[in-house]
Amino acid sequence: MIAENPTKDYLHAGHSVSSWLGTTDHKRIALLYLFSITGFFFLAAAAALAIRIELLTPEGDFVSAETYNRLFTIHGVIMIWFFLIPSIPTVLGNFLLPLMLGAKDLAFPRLNLASWYIFLIGGLFTLAALIAGGVDTGWTFYPPYSTHFAESAVVLTATGIFIAGFSSIITGLNFIVTIHTLRAPGLTWFRLPLFVWTLYATSLILALATPVLAILLLLVAVERIGGMGIFNPLQGGDPLLFQHLFWFYSHPAVYIMILPSMGVVSETITCFARKRLFGYKSTAFASLAIAGYGFLVWGHHMFTAGQSAYSSLIFSALSFLVAIPSAIKVFNWTATLYKGSISLDTPMLYALGFIGLFTIGGLTGLFLAALGLDVHIHDTYFVVAHFHYIMVGGAVMGYMGGIHFWWPKISGRRYNESMGRFTAIITFVGFNLTFFPQFLAGYLGMPRRYWQYDPSFQAYQFMSTLGATVLGLGYLFPLVYLGWSFFRGPRAGANPWEAAGLEWQTPSPPPKHNFSGTPVVNEEAYAYPEYPG
Amino acid sequence: MTEGMGKIMDFVATPLGAILPPVISRHAASVDLFFGFMVALSAVLVLGIAGCILYFLIKFRRGSDADRSRPKHSSVVLEAAWILIPLLIMTVIFLWGARLYLGMFGKPAGVETIYVTGKQWMWKIRHTQGAGEINALHVPLGKPVRLVLSSDDVIHSFFLPALRLKRDAVPGRFTSFWFKADREGEFPFFCAQFCGVDHSGMTGKLTVMLPEDYAAWLRGENPGGSLAQAGEKAFGKYGCGACHGNPEAVRAPPLEGLFGSQVPLQDGGSVLADESYLRESIYFPAKKIVAGYAPVMPTFAGVISEEEAMSLIAYIRSMGGPSPSPSENAAPGESP
Numbered sequence: 087m088i089a090e091n092p093t094k095d096y097l098h099a100g101h102s103v104s105s106w107l108g109t110t111d112h113k114r115i116a117l118l119y120l121f122s123i124t125g126f127f128f129l130a131a132a133a134a135l136a137i138r139i140e141l142l143t144p145e146g147d148f149v150s151a152e153t154y155n156r157l158f159t160i161h162g163v164i165m166i167w168f169f170l171i172p173s174i175p176t177v178l179g180n181f182l183l184p185l186m187l188g189a190k191d192l193a194f195p196r197l198n199l200a201s202w203y204i205f206l207i208g209g210l211f212t213l214a215a216l217i218a219g220g221v222d223t224g225w226t227f228y229p230p231y232s233t234h235f236a237e238s239a240v241v242l243t244a245t246g247i248f249i250a251g252f253s254s255i256i257t258g259l260n261f262i263v264t265i266h267t268l269r270a271p272g273l274t275w276f277r278l279p280l281f282v283w284t285l286y287a288t289s290l291i292l293a294l295a296t297p298v299l300a301i302l303l304l305l306v307a308v309e310r311i312g313g314m315g316i317f318n319p320l321q322g323g324d325p326l327l328f329q330h331l332f333w334f335y336s337h338p339a340v341y342i343m344i345l346p347s348m349g350v351v352s353e354t355i356t357c358f359a360r361k362r363l364f365g366y367k368s369t370a371f372a373s374l375a376i377a378g379y380g381f382l383v384w385g386h387h388m389f390t391a392g393q394s395a396y397s398s399l400i401f402s403a404l405s406f407l408v409a410i411p412s413a414i415k416v417f418n419w420t421a422t423l424y425k426g427s428i429s430l431d432t433p434m435l436y437a438l439g440f441i442g443l444f445t446i447g448g449l450t451g452l453f454l455a456a457l458g459l460d461v462h463i464h465d466t467y468f469v470v471a472h473f474h475y476i477m478v479g480g481a482v483m484g485y486m487g488g489i490h491f492w493w494p495k496i497s498g499r500r501y502n503e504s505m506g507r508f509t510a511i512i513t514f515v516g517f518n519l520t521f522f523p524q525f526l527a528g529y530l531g532m533p534r535r536y537w538q539y540d541p542s543f544q545a546y547q548f549m550s551t552l553g554a555t556v557l558g559l560g561y562l563f564p565l566v567y568l569g570w571s572f573f574r575g576p577r578a579g580a581n582p583w584e585a586a587g588l589e590w591q592t593p594s595p596p597p598k599h600n601f602s603g604t605p606v607v608n609e610e611a612y613a614y615p616e617y618p619g
Numbered sequence: 620m621t622e623g624m625g626k627i628m629d630f631v632a633t634p635l636g637a638i639l640p641p642v643i644s645r646h647a648a649s650v651d652l653f654f655g656f657m658v659a660l661s662a663v664l665v666l667g668i669a670g671c672i673l674y675f676l677i678k679f680r681r682g683s684d685a686d687r688s689r690p691k692h693s694s695v696v697l698e699a700a701w702i703l704i705p706l707l708i709m710t711v712i713f714l715w716g717a718r719l720y721l722g723m724f725g726k727p728a729g730v731e732t733i734y735v736t737g738k739q740w741m742w743k744i745r746h747t748q749g750a751g752e753i754n755a756l757h758v759p760l761g762k763p764v765r766l767v768l769s770s771d772d773v774i775h776s777f778f779l780p781a782l783r784l785k786r787d788a789v790p791g792r793f794t795s796f797w798f799k800a801d802r803e804g805e806f807p808f809f810c811a812q813f814c815g816v817d818h819s820g821m822t823g824k825l826t827v828m829l830p831e832d833y834a835a836w837l838r839g840e841n842p843g844g845s846l847a848q849a850g851e852k853a854f855g856k857y858g859c860g861a862c863h864g865n866p867e868a869v870r871a872p873p874l875e876g877l878f879g880s881q882v883p884l885q886d887g888g889s890v891l892a893d894e895s896y897l898r899e900s901i902y903f904p905a906k907k908i909v910a911g912y913a914p915v916m917p918t919f920a921g922v923i924s925e926e927e928a929m930s931l932i933a934y935i936r937s938m939g940g941p942s943p944s945p946s947e948n949a950a951p952g953e954s955p
Contacts, residue, residue: 146819151816151817151818151819152816155813155815155816155818222815222816223813224813226813228773228774228812228813230772230773230774230790231773231774231813231814231815234773235739235772235773235815236815319789319790319791319792320790320791320920320921322903322906322920323791324791325774325789325790325791326789359679360681361690362690362692363692364691364692364693364694365692365693365694365698366692366693367693368693368698389720390776390785390786390787391774391787391789392786392787392789392792392794395720395721395724398720399717399720402713402716402717402720403713406709406710406712406713407709409705409709410702410705410706410709413701413702413705414698414701414702416668417668417697417698417701418698420668420671420672420675421691421697423671423672423675423676423679424675424679424690424691425679425685425686425687425688425690425691426675426679426687426690427679427681427682427687428675428676428679428680428681429680429681430676430680438672438676441668441672442665442669445664445665445668446661446665449660449661449664449665450661452657452661452709452712453654453657455712455713455716456653456657456712456713456715456716457716457717457719457720457721458649458650458653458715458716458717458718458719458720458722458723459650459653459654459657459716459719460716460720461650461719461720461723461783461784461785461786462650462654462780462783462784462785464785464811465776465778465785465811465812466778466811529639529640529654530639530640530780531640531778531780531807531809533778533809533810533811533819534811534813535813535818535819536818536819537818537819538819538820539819540807616687616690
């Protein structure tokens, strides 16, 4: 249908607009996603910047309370549904999954393109609703506020998220089928790179949890438009029912964000330590365990909400169990470094940053899973700090590390390594300066989503805003040096990191059909030549 | 920005003990102790992992002549150890947290019940003796106090940092917790659940006073009689007495001795007659039918306000009940 030249690399196989917007090549679709989610990211980051400026002073003086509420809603909705959830799966997953499996494309290439269009339509719809209609419910949409009190475009926003959900489901199914059916000869399940295992676990969650979100958004719309009292207590409905359904999706959604980052870290650590991963099998099964347990812990968001004390006890116990597989991964990564041959290139710095920040995020998760402690810190800045350590310190560090690791493969060019290392370091420092003070403010009693606050919290807010400025630079710099590298960077060659893995055995950028012939696999993942001593 | 810098200097100069929020109950002190344990545990783990990583980074940097012979790729003993040891630690944390949590519920002897209603954007408080206040809560020193929370509109959350306690005020149901404040003074409370434009303005002051001052304060704030008396008026206003408490009519179950008793139901089960059950029976009488009665009571949803419902419940409560009364959530309680 579209004139693409199969002998050239995928970037040069066709230059027309339709060769991009009509492509079924998983690598081009990955770039379409990269551009779209980068746009969404900086938009949501701008909202965060406005929030941080407002919070410099205890008084509400930069924006009105109404605008402030809209800002944190935009920030949450866009970051979660239109950046974090699609981030690694749709960009790195789309680009790498067929390459890592030795396949020509995903199982359903046209469905893959459809998924991007659905995502974009959902995203633009949501964005229009958020900006033109102004939604102020927070990304959590708790009724009865969202259903009967918020005078804003709740239904339109929900519609946008509803649409984008289908993109998640389709991508998840596409990945599952691809991993089952398109592995190269000899590529058994236990020879798969761990990135593929995490994509598999993530896809299971995408396919199984997203429908629940879709049902929930539909119920909210039915209640708001049709006046049915599903959640409205005045009509005999139950507002806690919403919270149960919401967190049944939204807790596993956190694992959608973090699992692929864990996969990136496994790839990076092994490459820059020149060593096979310690505990391959326990790491692989840990991903599945996280995906499975993740469905059983939603009630830990509701310890103070009025659910029965006995439910809370069970959800607390299960929440501690889900921490075990995460701990296994951290210990396995650390043990992989032992007797390695370690170099600290940019992707490795991001991966090490991930381990540090994810460990802090995970440990503070234990504070919140502990019932008596959660009662005090729930809905305070402690929670805000905790989930940013997981979702930004973990998921985004992993994403940035992955972009830097596979950039030479994606673009065929190198970036400035010094700039890369410098950026990784300021991202780490800026992140901690932004969010660590929020743990303290939270324990001291600073509630979330406050437009004005008690002056005793100003020092913490000031540090957060200062840190956010540094963090912002950490996200802007790559835009510049990666952008420059894309057009002017020195050629990378097929395998600049001397990494194992099928994706490095084909030229950079890869040809349209990935490999000149079907590769055959006859060794384990990460078969780095190790040093006998 | 100079003001901000000054604040930061103050902050650095403040000793850590002085920046923790005030501790005004034994429960709050227990939570702080637990928190301290968790911080210490986390610090040991983070420093341990970071220490290992740094040591490996230096020792096994590329080009170093460290011994790399016989590298291991898995170890059943090690991997089992880092499953079982965290499991053990987490069991301790779970039990500790659960014990503190269950302590919030229950109903200690001599507890004083105070009704708290969240409303966009204020906290309305009614004392059993009748005193009402807005965005302020007076409680007696050293006496157990139980807060029964509800909401007139959206979900709010009553957060008392000095007591390390919070609970959501959910429309359509009652939630409750109890505490005993052991320190006189004024301490802030907040709304912790986002509830709209003026969410951050929905704050107030908890005043802990000596019991004799509290008694005097209650008398001074009490022009309209007790909450139960207000309930008695509402009882008459809505004609409840035509069926309930009418010895000639047997259409409705009697209310004397009801509060805190087990009520047998039509479907063979039974239910504890606590605030939540009474509230539900006012608004949705068809949900739980008392054994031996026909479902003839009309709903009062949209007719009786949350505040009137509270006063009615206080009235029913004043008619007595079996004692000692079990707790609302029937969760085992810890002594204060």
